[in-house]
Amino acid sequence: xxxxxxxxxxxxxxxxxxxxxxxxxxxxxxxxxxxxxxxxxxxxxxxxxxxxxxxxxxxxxxxxxxxxxxxxxxxxxxxxxxxxxxxxxxxxxxxxxxxxxxxxxxxxxxxxxxxxxxxxx
Amino acid sequence: xxxxxxxxxxxxxxxxxxxxxxxxxxxxxxxxxxxxxxxxxxxxxxxxxxxxxxxxxxxxxxxxxxxxxxxxxxxxxxxxxxxxxxxxxxxxxxxxxxxxxxxxxxxxxxxxxxxxxxxxxxxxxxxxxxxxxxxxxxxxxxxxxxxxxxxxxxxxxxxxxxxxxxxxxxxxxxxxxxxxxxxxxxxxxxxxxxxxxxxxxxxxxxxxxxxxxxxxxxxxxxxxxxxxxxxxxxxxxxxxxxxxxxxxxxxxxxxxxxxxxxxxxxxxxxxxxxxxxxxxxxxxxxxxxxxxxxxxxxxxxxxxxxxxxxxxxxxxxxx
Amino acid sequence: xxxxxxxxxxxxxxxxxxxxxxxxxxxxxxxxxxxxxxxxxxxxxxxxxxxxxxxxxxxxxxxxxxxxxxxxxxxxxxxxxxxxxxxxxxxxxxxxxxxxxxxxxxxxxxxxxxxxxxxxxxxxxxxxxxxxxxxxxxxxxxxxxxxxxxxxxxxxxxxxxxxxxxxxxxxxxxxxxxxxxxxxxxxxxxxxxxxxxxxxxxxxxxxxxxxxxxxxxxxxxxxxxxxxxxxxxxxxxxxxxxxxxxxxxxxxxxxxxxxxxxxxxxxxxxxxxxxxxxxxxxxxxxxxxxxxxxxxxxxxxxxxxxxxxxxxxxxxxxxxxxxxxxxxxxxxxxxxxxxxxxxxxxxxxxxxxxxxxxxxxxxxxxxxxxxxxxxxxxxxxxxxxxxxxxxxxxxxxxxxxxxxxxxxxxxxxxxxxxxxxxxxxxxxxxxxxxxxxxxxxxxxxxxxxxxxxxxxxxxxxxxxxxxxxxxxxxxxxxxxxxxxxx
Numbered sequence: 001x002x003x004x005x006x007x008x009x010x011x012x013x014x015x016x017x018x019x020x021x022x023x024x025x026x027x028x029x030x031x032x033x034x035x036x037x038x039x040x041x042x043x044x045x046x047x048x049x050x051x052x053x054x055x056x057x058x059x060x061x062x063x064x065x066x067x068x069x070x071x072x073x074x075x076x077x078x079x080x081x082x083x084x085x086x087x088x089x090x091x092x093x094x095x096x097x098x099x100x101x102x103x104x105x106x107x108x109x110x111x112x113x114x115x116x117x118x119x120x121x
Numbered sequence: 122x123x124x125x126x127x128x129x130x131x132x133x134x135x136x137x138x139x140x141x142x143x144x145x146x147x148x149x150x151x152x153x154x155x156x157x158x159x160x161x162x163x164x165x166x167x168x169x170x171x172x173x174x175x176x177x178x179x180x181x182x183x184x185x186x187x188x189x190x191x192x193x194x195x196x197x198x199x200x201x202x203x204x205x206x207x208x209x210x211x212x213x214x215x216x217x218x219x220x221x222x223x224x225x226x227x228x229x230x231x232x233x234x235x236x237x238x239x240x241x242x243x244x245x246x247x248x249x250x251x252x253x254x255x256x257x258x259x260x261x262x263x264x265x266x267x268x269x270x271x272x273x274x275x276x277x278x279x280x281x282x283x284x285x286x287x288x289x290x291x292x293x294x295x296x297x298x299x300x301x302x303x304x305x306x307x308x309x310x311x312x313x314x315x316x317x318x319x320x321x322x323x324x325x326x327x328x329x330x331x332x333x334x335x336x337x338x339x340x341x342x343x344x345x346x347x348x349x350x351x352x353x354x355x356x357x358x359x360x361x362x363x364x365x366x367x368x369x370x371x372x373x374x375x376x377x378x379x380x381x382x383x384x385x386x387x388x389x390x391x392x393x394x395x396x397x398x399x400x401x402x403x404x405x406x407x408x409x410x411x412x413x414x415x416x417x418x419x420x421x422x423x424x425x426x427x428x429x430x431x432x433x434x435x436x437x438x439x440x
Numbered sequence: 441x442x443x444x445x446x447x448x449x450x451x452x453x454x455x456x457x458x459x460x461x462x463x464x465x466x467x468x469x470x471x472x473x474x475x476x477x478x479x480x481x482x483x484x485x486x487x488x489x490x491x492x493x494x495x496x497x498x499x500x501x502x503x504x505x506x507x508x509x510x511x512x513x514x515x516x517x518x519x520x521x522x523x524x525x526x527x528x529x530x531x532x533x534x535x536x537x538x539x540x541x542x543x544x545x546x547x548x549x550x551x552x553x554x555x556x557x558x559x560x561x562x563x564x565x566x567x568x569x570x571x572x573x574x575x576x577x578x579x580x581x582x583x584x585x586x587x588x589x590x591x592x593x594x595x596x597x598x599x600x601x602x603x604x605x606x607x608x609x610x611x612x613x614x615x616x617x618x619x620x621x622x623x624x625x626x627x628x629x630x631x632x633x634x635x636x637x638x639x640x641x642x643x644x645x646x647x648x649x650x651x652x653x654x655x656x657x658x659x660x661x662x663x664x665x666x667x668x669x670x671x672x673x674x675x676x677x678x679x680x681x682x683x684x685x686x687x688x689x690x691x692x693x694x695x696x697x698x699x700x701x702x703x704x705x706x707x708x709x710x711x712x713x714x715x716x717x718x719x720x721x722x723x724x725x726x727x728x729x730x731x732x733x734x735x736x737x738x739x740x741x742x743x744x745x746x747x748x749x750x751x752x753x754x755x756x757x758x759x760x761x762x763x764x765x766x767x768x769x770x771x772x773x774x775x776x777x778x779x780x781x782x783x784x785x786x787x788x789x790x791x792x793x794x795x796x797x798x799x800x801x802x803x804x805x806x807x808x809x810x811x812x813x814x815x816x817x818x819x820x821x822x823x824x825x826x827x828x829x830x831x832x833x834x835x836x837x838x839x840x841x842x843x844x845x846x847x848x849x850x851x852x853x854x855x856x857x858x859x860x861x862x863x864x865x866x867x868x869x870x871x872x873x874x875x876x877x878x879x880x881x882x883x884x885x886x887x888x889x890x891x892x893x894x895x896x897x898x899x900x901x902x903x904x905x906x907x908x909x910x911x912x913x914x915x916x917x918x919x920x921x922x923x924x925x926x
Binding site for chain 1: 472600608610611618621623830837850853880
């Protein structure tokens with residue numbers, strides 16, 4: 001019913017090629033210094049990790065808070081995290097993102113974003 | 122859920138030339154939402170939109186069609202299963218939701234919904250290109266039997282009823298033909314047209330364009346009896362091959378819908394299927410009306426699920 | 441003459457402009473593909489005249505395919521699959537403060553491609569349909585290999601790392617139902633993965649999210665930098681320089697568009713590659729070369745038109761967007777295919793005029809909206825990062841109302857970040873994801889057809905030609921990239 005290669009054939013072949021190329025790379029790096037990728041400070045990595053955490057928090061919170069509130073909070077938080085001065089500007093920005101998102105995606109495109117369980121959705 | 126608003130307004134368009142709603146029953150819920158996992162313009166979507174045009178005057182309520190894509194139907198099924206069993210929400214069923222239940226672990230399997238009705242069967246045809254020397258299915262299969270391990274047949278998605286049918290045909294004839302899967306009928310049409318495949322299988326809708334242009338020839342239809350649209354096309358059964366494909370279209374709702382609602386649907390669908398206006402439409406699309414009410418639909422669906430499960434196991438798609 | 445009157449009369453012109461505007465908007469939203477933008481309008485077309493409906497859908501299609509290049513250039517986020525190649529040099533130009541120029545080149549090249557493609561569609565549908573028909577699964581496999589061969593020059597100096605990245609992309613493409621046997625692979629029982637991972641999710645994650653993860657840790661952009669604040673159309677001299685790149689894009693786009701399945705993404709990457717090969721200044725590619733924007737943009741706009749060749753002549757949709765257009769035809773009782781030209785020539789003429797109007801609308805609308813878009817992107821960095829991510833998270837969810845998709849994007853973002861640290865090029869990965877299905881499914885189909893004989897790839901004439909071409913071009917690229925260094 002199925003061919004000689006089978007469902008597992010190609011993934012295994014790919015894994016083999018990757019393993020081979022990876023081994024060659026390791027060998028090469030042992031023999032001489034490899035061309036460096038981007039080198040960044042720990043602080044930069046930590047900052048990126050924090051941003052990732054915020055995105056994950058949005059995904060987890062959105063069903064509960066509802067899309068407009070969640071995306072507004074997210075946007076304000078990220079802007080502040082990125083260095084914007086805290087104050088009315090950041091809050092207005094968050095509100096603006098929430099409004100734009102709601103108008104554009106929920107009203108105009110008609111996509112069913114979560115209303116939020118705290119609002120009875 | 123592409124725009125409840127858009128869908129509702131589109132559904133209401135046919136009502137604008139204000140014909141009085143001659144309701145023949147008092148349906149308790151208004152509006153009624155029909156959910157499909159196909160995208161707008163897709164098979165189920167077009168089917169539903171056409172159906173509701175004729176259902177609205179009969180049932181006296183307005184309908185909305187919602188496209189809930191994702192998870193190969195799983196999202197749509199789960200949505201309907203969770204809805205209130207008051208006759209306000211239904212899912213447009215095709216074999217896909219059964220297949221998805223076997224191929225993955227969806228939140229709600231096919232048996233989490235209660236079939237309400239089976240309305241149509243999509244007939245499948247076996248065809249070849251017009252340059253081919255085969256004139257009937259029998260000729261093609263005889264040639265395959267005489268030369269086992271030589272022919273190549275095109276089929277659609279590997280888990281589809283079309284492929285199951287071709288594999289079954291392979292076994293019936295002992296042809297040991299190569300059955301090659303594709304992404305749906307359009308893809309494999311190219312293969313039939315350029316001669317890569319000796320025969321292909323597809324729905325009438327899919328092959329119509331080429332048929333009218335004279336580029337392909339129908340060899341046989343995989344139904345119990347001949348299609349009214351094609352009275353000269355013999356069935357596979359008539360040609361000695363016991364092969365019938367039941368690609369159904371129906372409606373299913375959440376469990377617990379009261380009997381009187383089920384009865385109203387049966388009556389409404391019967392009326393609609395008998396109406397000349399709708400009959401014109403579905404005959405042109407070569408759909409076979411089959412009107413099964415709730416009890417029969419339940420048995421039919423359970424049988425279909427069993428058949429599909431057995432076929433998938435036989436083909437080694439699932440364990 | 442009747443056709444012109446009926447085509448331009450009534451609602452056709454407003455439909456073209458409205459559709460194009462909607463399309464640009466939808467295409468620019470990361471995650472909303474052209475086919476989704478078209479599908480959203482489909483219910484509205486039920487009550488329309490057939491010609492108006494077709495013009496509307498076609499205009500959305502043209503607008504959306506173009507719209508994806510806007511965020512690709514401005515914020516390194518491909519709005520559509522086909523604009524992925526534009527991010528390479530487009531974003532680089534934006535970083536150098538030349539965003540207005542990049543947008544101008546993209547607009548003009550897109551127009552050139554769109555008009556060229558339309559001309560090809562109108563004049564050469566029949567012969568090109570024969571080309572489409574000549575393709576067997578063996579030929580498709582070889583075409584995909586030809587597309588993959590581009591990784592040789594996109595590996596940024598390390599072929600081994602490029603190969604690993606490409607294999608990773610190909611592996612991601614295996615997630616879902618096996619194309620030949622239907623067995624679910626790497627789905628872990630999840631119905632969300634049964635259909636596979638959409639390439640756009642990988643692209644948005646790899647390009648946009650990883651870029652934001654990097655940018656959050658970098659200091660704010662200096663104020664003293666000179667940045668474009670307005671749209672800048674290419675000067676006459678620049679246009680002369682771009683001619684070669686655009687010509688290459690048009691040629692490749694024609695070929696790729698006609699063969700169902702390959703699509704704008706591959707055309708864009710191949711055009712980029714070939715433009716680099718034949719350019720007088722190849723060293724600029726990857727560092728903000730205008731030709732690196734012109735080639736892919738003209739290619740993917742050509743594909744927009746030529747992808748309609750199999751639809752109109754054979755009734756076979758070669759892409760998701762063409763499939764929606766097919767749905768539009770069917771809803772109005774029209775059957776695209778060989779008979780359409782005989783039964784409803786006014787609809788075909790309407791479509792051609794509609795495409796022309798859509799291209800003109802694209803130019804005019806572009807002139808109007810690109811400068812405000814540029815202004816938006818020149819806002820302070822923290823707000824920009826927040827807005828971009830909010831847009832990405834929202835747009836991706838909108839595809840199938842699924843947070844699972846958002847999860848995939850985040851994962852791809854993290855992977856992209858790690859790959860950058862390791863110095864692994866991401867473009868081969870993208871190509872692997874885009875082409876993986878085509879490569880594997882046709883490879884295995886060919887083996888089923890040949891009952892296991894591998895020679896079939898060399899026995900099929902088209903396949904032989906394409907494989908030879910791939911080998912030749914790869915060898916040439918390898919020599920150019922690595923031969924001269926040693």
